[in-house]
Amino acid sequence: MDHHEDLCLCFHVTRRKVINYIKIEKPRRASQLSECYGAGTGCGWCRPFLERLFQRHSQPGSTEPQTDDELPNAEDFQRNRAAYIAQGKGKPPAL
Secondary structure: OOOOOEEEOOOOEEHHHHHHHHHHHOOOOHHHHHHOOOOOOOOOOOHHHHHHHHHHHOOOOOOOOOOOOOOOOHHHHHHHHHHHHHOOOOOOOOO
């Protein structure tokens, strides 16, 4: 997943916005990432990925990894989210 692609598909919050939020605001808990344009407060699909980014980037001296192994590519991410919602595990907000 590239930096410019949406991590939170419900509210169109990009991966870059989340990483910058972590670096600038320095949240103490992953749940505080919801203050970044509502990330993670819609269907819930992105919460595990938000937690991974939080863990990776909230550590002192952390840097962006050379490989992006913690997130699937954008197409797989969207397809897996659609399956998640179809199984009734989450409901996107009505916009």
